[in-house]
Amino acid sequence: MLNERDLTGTFVPIITPFLPTEDLDLESYQRYLANLLQYNIQGLVINGTTGEAPTVTWEEVIMLVAATKQTMTSCNRELPIIVGTGTNSTRSTIQRTVLAAELGADAVLVVTPYYSRPSQDGVLEHFRRAADVGIPVIVYEVPARTGLQLTPETVRSILDLQGVIGLKDSTSNTQLLTRLVQSDTKPILCGNDQSYLDMLAHGASGGILASANVRTELFVQLFQHVTQGEMTEAQHLFNSLSPLIHALFQESNPAPLKWVLAEQGLLDSASLRLPMSPISAELTEQLHSLLRS
Numbered sequence: 237m238l239n240e241r242d243l244t245g246t247f248v249p250i251i252t253p254f255l256p257t258e259d260l261d262l263e264s265y266q267r268y269l270a271n272l273l274q275y276n277i278q279g280l281v282i283n284g285t286t287g288e289a290p291t292v293t294w295e296e297v298i299m300l301v302a303a304t305k306q307t308m309t310s311c312n313r314e315l316p317i318i319v320g321t322g323t324n325s326t327r328s329t330i331q332r333t334v335l336a337a338e339l340g341a342d343a344v345l346v347v348t349p350y351y352s353r354p355s356q357d358g359v360l361e362h363f364r365r366a367a368d369v370g371i372p373v374i375v376y377e378v379p380a381r382t383g384l385q386l387t388p389e390t391v392r393s394i395l396d397l398q399g400v401i402g403l404k405d406s407t408s409n410t411q412l413l414t415r416l417v418q419s420d421t422k423p424i425l426c427g428n429d430q431s432y433l434d435m436l437a438h439g440a441s442g443g444i445l446a447s448a449n450v451r452t453e454l455f456v457q458l459f460q461h462v463t464q465g466e467m468t469e470a471q472h473l474f475n476s477l478s479p480l481i482h483a484l485f486q487e488s489n490p491a492p493l494k495w496v497l498a499e500q501g502l503l504d505s506a507s508l509r510l511p512m513s514p515i516s517a518e519l520t521e522q523l524h525s526l527l528r529s
């Protein structure tokens with residue numbers, strides 16, 4: 237199982253490949269994963285936003301975890317597995333967290349409960365119950381998707397819970413980050429790719445980054461530059477990655493990412509499950525020229 241000290245470096249949220257029929261494509265999944273496993277990344281997130289969690293069933297999560305373990309064995313490369321279990325119901329979050337523990341996950345990623353707009357106290361209790369399950373919990377704060385913003389006090393109280401090992405922060409709020417880091421709190425991983433370098437410079441301990449699915453080696457190198465204090469090199473590298481990162485988030489993640497992975501031959505198809513739909517012709521053109529360059 238993961239602990240606080242392990243939450244450092246590059247974590248990759250993995251996609252869920254589908255056939256044009258929208259059925260799971262495990263053959264592509266294993267090929268795509270085998271490619272990813274050659275890089276010096278620190279862990280994988282299954283069933284996150286990038287994995288299209290809203291349309292993936294729990295039976296499919298079980299298949300994805302099994303296929304991940306099988307691929308790791310055949311590639312002779314073990315990596316921690318983090319499973320997304322957060323929903324907007326505390327009861328189902330607990331059930332899924334228990335099941336993820338039974339599947340042998342190393343930690344779970346629990347998003348703040350979306351849609352119903354609970355009170356800060358309710359959210360704190362939600363995480364207390366999830367953490368009580370006994371598998372390490374990484375809190376996922378992404379107000380742009382959930383419609384819910386945690387106060388700095390609530391973030392602090394949630395991070396103080398026993399069993400919570402860190403935060404994936406997609407707010408890009410460097411003020412809050414600085415405050416948390418100065419108060420010696422648990423590790424904060426960046427979840428907003430476009431502000432990755434800024435977040436690292438303000439004390440984030442790494443990132444869970446959809447764009448690290450592409451040019452993974454450069455994201456690994458970027459993190460190494462930062463840990464070695466080579467900020468000029470880090471800035472230079474980040475500048476070179478920025479057009480790609482920008483394009484990958486120009487339309488809803490993971491649609492552009494799946495297009496790139498299919499273009500690279502790692503997936504048979506860029507298919508998504510509705511209501512996610514294929515990228516526009518303009519973005520296709522832009523990604524084509526980015527990949528060519």
Ligand SMILES: O=C(O)C1=N[C@H](C(=O)O)C[C@H](O)C1
Pocket residue numbers: 249281284285286287378381406427428429444445446447489490
């Ligand atoms: O699936 C994830 O984890 C991520 N999702 C974010 C999003 O799509 O909002 C982006 C981040 O890179 C990782």
